[in-house]
Amino acid sequence: MAQTSTAKRLDGTLVELEPKRPGFGGGDPPVRPNVTVGSNAWLAVWMFLGAEAMFFAGLIGAFLVFRLSATIWPPPFQPRLPVGVTGVNTVILLLSAFTMRRTLTCVRLANPGKAVRLLGLTAILGAVFLAVQGYEWLRLIQFGLTVSSSVYGGLFYTLIGFHALHVLAALIWLAVVFARAIKGRYSAQHHLGLQTCAMYWTFVVALWPALYGLVYLY
């Protein structure tokens, strides 16, 4: 509501001031587009992924110090890493990211049946990746590569182990989302749980080729 008031000049005459609106400074309220870009959970997952990226950056930084300062790598008398099998495993994991993105597309296009099938396929591909990794780890331990065998072993199990833990966590999250998808909890308009899970899964998958190249190939 507009208010009018007067002010007295030094010569004693009264002048009417311009009407002021309630609030700070008066004038029209600022015109801003009320644009929404995503949910709070979406933003929170972005922040979480940023923190995760920093965590892995620390581990990669430690790896770089030892790798670049070593004249012979891998160190002598240490088993070689299974590059071929892990390469195939990398393809499997990348395929799971593709099926995950397809799941999101299917949900957005209101095709829940296909979305559930693709989500299940994503979980299977993730589980296969973990199983192959676990098998290869057992073989490496048998060949003598342990956390305490050398810096090489310590770095390998720390870096790759933490990634495997993240894949496991993502797989558990995926299982929960899969169970909810079967119950029909996600629709074309409301699928935030699936979307955030897909973001985390994509991060975990996108991280792996970098780690594979660094630890296995470099």
Place this chain on the structure above:
Amino acid sequence: MLKRNTLLTSLLAGLAVVLAPALAHACAVCWTGDGDPTADAFNWSVLFLMATPYTVVGSIAGWLFYSYRRAAAKRSQGQATESPLHLAWSEKESGR
């Protein structure tokens, strides 16, 4: 007497650190010279760790900016979607 010995030892240790840092291992990387693989390794690692926060925060900010522009474009086409996050101040929240 014991106090005097302790003082003398501390003084000598301090002098060693100042006069011969490499010998005293006063700095983790001081004993490496230019072109040494260890120094290069530390340099590359420091550069990588220095660049990472900028990359991470820049990526998130860039993606938010891109999403905002995309949402604004959709809104202008009359395809606005309802969502609880408002990056801009809204009249309802301000009480006006």
